[in-house]
Amino acid sequence: MYMQFDEAKNKFIQTWGALGSQWGINKTMAQIHALLMISPDALSMEEIMDELRISRGNTSMNLRSLIDWGIVFKEYKAGERKEFFAAEGNIDELARKIAKERSKREIKPTLRVLKDVSGIDTKDSTKAAHFKAKTEELYDFVSRADNMLEKITEQKENWITKTIFKLMS
Amino acid sequence: MYMQFDEAKNKFIQTWGALGSQWGINKTMAQIHALLMISPDALSMEEIMDELRISRGNTSMNLRSLIDWGIVFKEYKAGERKEFFAAEGNIDELARKIAKERSKREIKPTLRVLKDVSGIDTKDSTKAAHFKAKTEELYDFVSRADNMLEKITEQKENWITKTIFKLMS
DNA sequence: TTAATGTTTCAATAATTTTTGAAACTTTAA
DNA sequence: TTAAAGTTTCAAAAATTATTGAAACATTAA
Numbered sequence: 001m002y003m004q005f006d007e008a009k010n011k012f013i014q015t016w017g018a019l020g021s022q023w024g025i026n027k028t029m030a031q032i033h034a035l036l037m038i039s040p041d042a043l044s045m046e047e048i049m050d051e052l053r054i055s056r057g058n059t060s061m062n063l064r065s066l067i068d069w070g071i072v073f074k075e076y077k078a079g080e081r082k083e084f085f086a087a088e089g090n091i092d093e094l095a096r097k098i099a100k101e102r103s104k105r106e107i108k109p110t111l112r113v114l115k116d117v118s119g120i121d122t123k124d125s126t127k128a129a130h131f132k133a134k135t136e137e138l139y140d141f142v143s144r145a146d147n148m149l150e151k152i153t154e155q156k157e158n159w160i161t162k163t164i165f166k167l168m169s
Numbered sequence: 170m171y172m173q174f175d176e177a178k179n180k181f182i183q184t185w186g187a188l189g190s191q192w193g194i195n196k197t198m199a200q201i202h203a204l205l206m207i208s209p210d211a212l213s214m215e216e217i218m219d220e221l222r223i224s225r226g227n228t229s230m231n232l233r234s235l236i237d238w239g240i241v242f243k244e245y246k247a248g249e250r251k252e253f254f255a256a257e258g259n260i261d262e263l264a265r266k267i268a269k270e271r272s273k274r275e276i277k278p279t280l281r282v283l284k285d286v287s288g289i290d291t292k293d294s295t296k297a298a299h300f301k302a303k304t305e306e307l308y309d310f311v312s313r314a315d316n317m318l319e320k321i322t323e324q325k326e327n328w329i330t331k332t333i334f335k336l337m338s
Numbered sequence: 339t340t341a342a343t344g345t346t347t348c349a350a351t352a353a354t355t356t357t358t359g360a361a362a363c364t365t366t367a368a
Numbered sequence: 369t370t371a372a373a374g375t376t377t378c379a380a381a382a383a384t385t386a387t388t389g390a391a392a393c394a395t396t397a398a
Binding site: 005008011012021022023024037040091092095105110113114116117122127128134135137141144148151152160164166167168 | 178184207209286330335
């Protein structure tokens with residue numbers, strides 16, 4: 001009876017985990033997130049451990065990361081002592097937070113380095129001149145892309161729809 | 170005299186490598202790409218090995234991957250028997266190829282799974298109904314994002330500038 | 339042909355990253 | 369207070385991923 005659902009649930013969790021690791025996010029972190037996303041109510045650490053068959057330590061550390069990213073929240077239930085965890089329910093908001101976080105953690109530091117290294121004095125070396133030109137070009141590109149991402153995601157509601165609409169105009 | 174350039178070059182290669190691994194691309198692959206990008210002319214396998222201090226096997230395999238991605242090309246020099254390698258010189262084109270390749274390798278397969286799993290029959294189970302709703306919502310979102318990426322990058326020339334212009338309108 | 343030059347493959351090894359599990363720590367109820 | 373319930377930390381182990389290096393393979397010049 002529930003066979004089909006369990007199978008689908010499992011497939012979804014595995015796929016989300018694999019997608020995560022292809023994008024530099026650890027598999028367990030992505031799996032916990034997947035599990036919480038499809039769960040109608042908040043889950044305890046025990047429930048997460050049991051469902052994914054992972055250790056308490058692993059669960060604890062990855063939940064902390066998810067909370068740091070701002071895409072999972074702690075919840076408390078009346079009369080219950082333990083903590084429960086729930087995922088950000090709004091997908092637009094989820095995407096916005098991920099975009100913001102990756103920009104902060106990866107793009108911004110890269111931009112800083114690009115700016116630094118493109119500042120060399122080229123004197124009369126062809127190689128250095130080429131290096132300077134390329135890294136400047138890269139800075140410019142990455143910087144624009146980062147601005148674009150910011151622009152796209154700063155509109156709070158339904159930014160994908162709005163953006164596609166603009167792109168078609 | 171060239172000290173400053175060498176330092177900058179090294180820093181750039183290391184940073185590009187680190188960025189690569191954060192995005193699921195192997196470090197060496199990203200480093201080779203960085204080296205070729207800033208090199209005014211095509212390099213031989215020997216030169217790449219020496220510069221990055223990596224083995225022949227590693228160099229060979231990662232060059233093949235870069236060629237598979239379509240962002241590095243083989244070149245032949247008159248009178249020289251060996252092969253030389255050069256990176257895609259146009260950054261817009263580079264970004265387009267990366268976007269296209271990641272869509273094909275990661276987003277499209279994920280969409281297929283999302284479509285599959287959201288097809289379950291929910292009967293009277295609340296959990297299954299919630300699962301179906303969430304995965305459908307996710308399918309919708311990812312699918313729109315993928316379309317958006319396609320739309321943005323299908324314009325060949327200077328798509329970033331054009332897109333930002335549209336977004337500001 | 340064959341020797342020289344160059345490239346690819348892949349099993350073994352190394353490096354890195356993830357995961358475990360148990361001890362330390364924290365909080366709360368009694 | 370203390371014991372019970374719960375959470376976090378982190379060194380060690382396991383799993384995964386990247387890298388080496390040498391043998392096999394390919395191509396070309398003589």
